[in-house]
Amino acid sequence: MVSIPDADGLPAYLAPLPRRVETTALRLAWVMVAVNLAGTVFGFWYYRFQLLNTPLVIWPAVPDSPLATLFMVASLVSWKVGRDRQWLHALAFVGNLKYGFWVVVVQIAINDVFATGDPYHWFLLVSHFGMGLQAFVIHRYADFTVPAVGVATAWFTFNDVVDYFLPIVGDYHHTYFGPHLVNPAGDHGVPAHDIAAAAAVCLTVLATFIALAIRVRRLETERGVD
Secondary structure, eight states: OOOOOOOOOOOTTTOOSOHHHHHHHHHTHHHHHHHHHHHHHHHHHHTHHHHHTSOGGGGGGSOHHHHHHHHHHHHHHHHHTTOOOHHHHHHHHHHHHHHHHHHHHIIIIISOHHHHOOHHHHHHHHHHHHHHHHGGGGGGTOOOOHHHHHHHHHHHHHHHIIIIIOOSSSSOOOOOBTTTBOOTTSOTTSHHHHHHHHHHHHHHHHHHHHHHHHHHHHHHHHTTOO
16 A cells, blocks of 8 residues: 655645645545546536537647546556656646636636626536645655656646637637637637636646745755755
């Protein structure tokens, strides 16, 4: 059985969850796998119509959240069976932090969930907030090597580009999300498009920074640098 790595004293801005929460979550790793699998299935079901209207070649860039939770499943399983794949850990960390909190921004700033009180949008907000938080348990078993973070940075930067700035095939590939972003053939000059794009790019940068900062902090600790 793979043991849970000890906490390594990272500052709160890099590891905001209490250590007890991290440890409990990792003890329930198989439960997390099951929950994320369920979320992945729901997510692909949610994207079914968008995928049918998207050329097959660009499908991997469309289902953002379910692909991120699938990365989480792969990351947890690879750790639990002792077959660590650092690139999977980095993809899971960046993907879950990015798209988990991106949906929170969308629900608050675009779909105005606090004003509408829409139960479905509240479900999306709460579930994706949990998705973003779960990213912060990965550092306990991941090294966040530079090549691994490079893979994650390249993939999610590519996603941002084709989602909002330079679609490769057809129109923009961002999520059909809410009344302001539901029609890919609509006006992409609306403020909602810019808000969603800015949030996606900022979260890609933030997640990459945190992953590399964790790496640097550990190296400094190993070398006795204060």
